[in-house]
Amino acid sequence: MEYQYPIDYTWSTDEIVDVIHFYECIEKAYEKGIDRDALLKAYRRFKEIVPGKAHEKTLFKEFEEVSGYVPYQAVKGLKEAGTGEKIMVVQKRKN
Template structure:
């Protein structure tokens, strides 16, 4: 898909990469499969860059609006899954 990821231009290059990798993991959960561990590690790095709930919601809502992929649903499914389990939301795309 061709769209721009929601980012903050005040972030460092490393922070921007971490956030983009998180978005890519969400895409992977919908388009293929991703391990719970990989998704949750990307989420932990994302949360270091975006620690506030309001900022997280703003960014993930923007991402969902442009991509159709819900970070909330992907993270919820990962949290409800066993370690090492593969996460796939392909049937859940809006």
């Protein structure tokens, strides 16, 4: 992609890598679909790094602005899909 992922430079290298992996999972949910369990694992790790809802919303908004992908829609799919199902966000990108 031709954009920079929103990150917090106070995070460790491992945390930055894990957050970027979560963003990549969001991209997959839009582009070709992703296994629910893979997205859930990435989201749970993201929440360990970003436990606060306000910080999460800020990062989601920043990611949406640079990528056009709405992370909330993919995370919402976690609640609607069952174990082993594929999550595919069909809503158009905001770009």
